[in-house]
Amino acid sequence: MIKRFADILFKWYCRKDYYLDIRGDLEENYLKHRKKHSKWLSDLFFLKEVLFLFRPSIIQPGLHFFFSTNQSAMLKSYFKIAIRNLQRQKAYTAVNVLGLTVGIVSIFFIQNFIESELSYDKHHKDGDRLYRVATYGTQNGEDFEMATCPPGLKGRILSEMPEIETSTRIVNYLGVSKNILRYDDKAISETKGYLADPNFFDLFDYPIIYGNRQTMLDQPQSLTLSKTLADKLFKDVDPVGLTVTIVNDYGKSDYAITGVYDNEGISSHLNPAFIAAMNSGEFGKYVHRNDQIVGNNFLFTYVKLLSGTDAEASGKKIQGLIAQHVEKADNAHGFVPIEDIYLYSGSQNEAGIGGDVRYIYILISIALLILFIACINFANMATAQASKRAKEIGVRKTFGAQxxxxxxxxxxxxxxxxxxxxxxxxxxxxxxAPYYSSFTGKEVLSVTILEKVGVLLMIGLITSLLAGSYPSFYLSSLKLRNILGGQSSHSAGTFIVRKVLVVFQFVVGILLIVGSMTIANQLSFIQSKSLGFKSDDQLVVPLQSEEVISQLKKVKTTFSDIPGVQRVAGTSYTPAQFVLSDNFYNLSPTGERSESVLIRQNDVDFGLIETLGIEVVAGRVFDEDMAGELEKSLVLNEAAVRAFGLTNEEIVNREIYTEQRYGAIPYKVIGVVSDFHSESLHRPIEPYLFAMRPQNNVKSVIVSIDGQGYQNTISALEDRWDSLFPTLPFEFYFLDQQLKAQYEADQKFGQIINLFTAVALVLCLIGIFGLTSFTVQQSLKEISIRKVLGASIGNIYSSLAFKFLLLVGIASIISIPIGITVMNRWLDLFAFHIELGIASAIIPVLIIVFSSLTVISYKLFFAARVNPTVILRGE
Amino acid sequence: MKKFQLGEFEEIVLLTVAVLDQEAYGFGIKEEIESRLERSVSIGALQSALRRMENKGYLTSQKGEGSTERGGRPKLFFRITAHGMRALDHNRNVRLDLWNSIPASVSKLSYD
Incomplete structure (x- = not known):
């Protein structure tokens, strides 16, 4: 490779008549080295000899032209002139360097961000053959895609589809947002823990630090830790064989550590903090026994296909396969490439937060636009300078410059x-870099920055070509006769090109302002929108273990006694959590599935509806006097009532039926509550019900407190908790903060857009400022003559400003429709969103007009106040 | 005499070409110098010296046969010309003159 390259180089520069025999010498010399050294080293020696041959007596006469002293003197002169020009016009240099710097820095970070977003799940061996089994179906008339599938499906497809080489399943503890791992006196809470089949590490290729890859997950209650987690708990010790206690909503359970896998620098859509053997604990055993192949879609199943398999066709066969075993196979399945999951998944129940490929496209476009603006500024100013450089070019041409x-x-x-x-x-x-890291959670190491020098150089080279090409072709094409004959060196064409470029800048500026304004408005809309329940001054206290849940009553009474506590009630899901349980309900016990309504179900405790302050619009809510009937009573939301096609009054006291294994079971609707946002505003309000089953399912209590003196109330709550459960730490969070976390991604996106809007705006203004100064410089004579003829400062100012406003006008006409269309697409991501009105078109234009007028006014007033005698004296 | 001026390296190359007589070609000269003088010679330095001296008329060259280890490429054999011999001779005489002019007191100096 090196040798081939060196040979090509040599052949290029060597005199034709010398080539053959010197090449022969080189070959003999190479063979001599080859006897003693590796091929690689010999190649390097070869290259060295070729480089040393680059001498005047060996190289082609044609090349002498470039390396002759004449030429290098010329290059020196170019360089000197360039430096002198830059020094003389400090403002011009500063503006250009600043503009390009901003462009390059933006590109660098955006490139970094995108690279890390694209790196997800690229580390697996045979990653191109790994797929996840997805589930597709229709629910309440809407198509859905789920990342999970039934637990028994793995066995079926493995035995009946020969193209599947192997398969593994993982599952997160359902509804568990937090696991606490305890060892000795250390306790660490982790959100990302999974149960997995024994062959998990065969498909997911993590390097194993301790333990045996093949057998780590064979035994029940065995646990593998990520290096990050192991370091926190054990610090550089081989933890294999030690016992860790995991506490979560399913209780407390001991696990034996069987391995540690290296997760550093590896990003995956799962990013597991720990992985336990599937057949562990109550929940694991339940999964292990469960062999359903329809419904129960709660498990992530991954397959490795044989190479050459058509994954799409293969995935489509699954539904037919299921249909051979059960009567009704409603849902279809398919294979999703594992490498696409992070960025492209549209599934509702992803294991982790995914990236979004749309944001990547947006970022790429913004980065390119910013760099492009910087280049436009550069080109504009360089051509505007032409009048100053024209004489120099003229002289150069006279002396024979081509x-x-x-x-x-x-x-x-x-x-x-x-x-x-x-x-x-x-x-x-x-x-x-540090700010970037803390903002995105992605690291930029100084090592990477240095590694990226190549990237930066590439960006630089492309930038200088992009920015420099127009001015250099323009300047070089100036007619000698015009330059030295004293005529204007500008043709109408250059003005148009420059105006087009300026309009383009304004278009980008307005687009970005429309974007950031819309995002800001939508985010404040989200924050101020009434959610249908009281979200402030609400504390959520997780009940952590079954021991606590069994004493729910005691917790309630102890908490209620505290002054400052208004109400306390248990719930299985807080309004910020995705409700996982759902069931089909029908108005008649023998109704068709197609007429049934799928309703999300939250099992609650007395007083929850009151604690959350949800409005009751018909009937009543759960009451302690109802005793025996409670079990069979439901409270629906209005969306559920609408889905049944009834009015609120009609449905109260009616029975609805849910299909269970032993036939339809009747439930009585005792009340209807108004619609409230049980999920983020991205999603519409869906049919929802409250059921009264506090015994097992309640996972936290919501404590409604007084806004004033809440710190005292919280410490009182903590004291009570500690006296009740001395071994468990008291944990709580504010409901409104948890609700806000749902929009974290949107908020970050908004901040990024704001940042780049500011950057782009500054660049636009810099460009406009630079351009104005040159335009003004050139029209000083015109202004002077106008003044002599009686124009006022106001006249001159407005005639100059009008030219710019015209450009802004054209830019608005182009950019506003594009901006509104794009932002409407973004708003569609929210089920509840603002409408873009006339203000969202006018305000950005006004911002651009005022900011650019401010910037150019300084120059324009300077021009308008010019003394005509000074300017015209020389004419 | 400026006419016959030779650089140190040029002189060595010229001498080696003379020593090798019929067998003086690029790589052979390089090997000879390297083994006799125990210094490494780059092909570039050698070739540029050879071509320079060919231009000055100290050397003539003639295409020879190719060989397998050269990938079939022909060797270019150099031979020293009468003019080249004169230059060497001249150089040697200049040196000898200088040697002979060293006073006896100085030439007695030795390491011990």
Whole structure:
């Protein structure tokens, strides 16, 4: 490879008549080295010899032209002129360097972000053959896609589909948001724990630090830890054989550590903190026994297909296969490539938070736009400068400079500016990297920054070509006769090009402002929208273990006694949590499935509806006097009533039926509550019910407290908790904060857009400022003559400003429709969103008009107040 | 005499070409110098010296046969010309002159 390259190089520069025999010498010399050294080293020696052969007496006469002293003197002159120009016009240099720096830094971080977003699940061996089994179906008339499938499906497809090489299943503890791992006196809470089949590590290729990859998950109650977690608990000790206690909503259970896997630097859509053997604990045993192949879609199943399998066709066969074993196979299944899950998954119940490929496209476009704006600024200012440089070009041409020499010169100058910008950018990147890391949670190491020098150089090279090409071709094409004959060096064409470029900048500016305004408005809409329940001054206290849940009554009474506590009630899901349980209900015991309504079900305790302050619109809610009937009573929301096609009054006291294994079971609807947002505003309000089953399913209590002196109330709650359950730490969080967390991704997106809007706006303004100064410089004579003829400062100012406003006008006409369309698409991601009105079109334009007028006014007033005698004296 | 001026490396190359007589080609000269003088010679330095001296008329060259270890590429054999011999001779005489002019007191100096 190296040798081939060196040979090509040699052949290129060597004199034709010398080539053959010197090449022969090189070959003999190579063979001599080859006898003693490796091929790689010999290749390097070969390259060294070729480089040493690059001498005037060996190279082709044609090349002498480039390396002759004449040429290098010329290059030196170009360089010197470039430096002198940059020094003379400090403001111009600063503006250009600053603009390009901002562009390059933006591109760098966006590239970094995108690279890490694309790196998910790329580390698995045979990753291109790994797929997840997805479930597709229809629910209440809407299509859905689930990341999970029934537990028994793995066995079926493995035995009946020969193209599946192997398969593994994992499951997260359902509804558990937190696991507490205890060892000795250390306790760590982890959200991402899974149960997995023994062959998990055969498919998911994590390096194993301790333990045996093949057998780690064979035994029940065995546990493997990620390196991150193991380091926190044990610090550099081999923990295999030690016992860790895991506490979560399913209770407390001991696990023996059988291995540690290395998760550092590996990103996966799962990102597991720990993995326990499937057949562990109550829940694991339940999963282990469960062999259903329809319904019960709660398990993630992964398959490795034989190479050459058509995954799409293969996945489609699953439904037919299920239909051979059960009567009704409602849901279809398919294989989703594991490498696509993080960015492309549209599933409702992903194991982790996914990325979104749309955001990546948006970021790429923004990065390119910003760099493009910087380049436009550069090109604009360089051409605007033409009048100053025209004489120099004229003289060069007179002395025989050819067009391509002038192009080289100006491209070289843009390269110098770009290199300056690169140096500044590298410094900036080091400064910004920590903020970037804390914002995105993605690391930029100084090592990576250095590794990226190549990327930066590439960006720089492309930038300088992009930015420098137009001005250099323009300047080199100036007619000698025009330049030295004293005529205007501008043709109408250049004005149009420059105006187009400025309009483009305004278009980008307005688009970004429309975007950031819409996002900000939508986010404040979310925060101020009434959710249908009281969310502030509500504490959520997780009940952590079965021991606590069994004493729910005691907890309630102890908490209620505290002054400052208004109400206490237990619930299985807080309004910020996704409700996992659901059931089909029908108005008649023998109704068809197609007429049934799928209703999400929250098992609650007395007083929850009152504690949350949800409005009761018909009937009543659960009451302690009802005693025996409670078990069979339900409270629906209005969406559920609408789905049945009844009015609130009609459904109260009616019975609805749910299909169970032993036939339809009747439930009595005792009341209807108004619709409230049990999920984030991304999702519509779905049919929802409260059932009265506090014994097992309640997982936390919601404590409604007084807004004033809440700190005292919280410490009182903690004291009571500690006296009741001395071994469990008191945990709580505020409901409104948990609700806010649902929009974290949206908020981050908003912040990113705001940031880049600001950057782009600053760049636009810099460009406009630079351009105005040159335009003003050139029209000083015109202004002077106007003034002599009696124009006022106001006249002149408005005539100059009008030219810019015209450009803004054109830009608005182009950008507003695009902006509104794009942002409407974004708003569609929310089931509840603002409408874009006329304000969202006018305000961005006004912002652009005022900010650019402010910037150019300084220059325009300077021009308008110019003294005509000074300018016109020389004419 | 400026006319016959030779650089140190040029002189060595020229001498080696003379020593090798009929067998003086690029790689052979390189090997000879390396083994006799125990210094490494880059092909670039050697070739540029050879071509320079060919231009000055100290050397002539003639294409020879190719060989397998050269990938069939022909060798270019160099031979020293009369002019080249004169240059060497001249150089040697200049040196000898200088040697002979060293006073006896100085030439007696030795390491011990």
């Amino acid at each position: 067009k391509r020499m002038i192009i080289t010169q100006f491209l070289g100058e843009s390269l110098v500016i770009t290199l300056l910008a690169l140096v500044v950018s590298t410094g900036m990147i080091f400064l910004i």
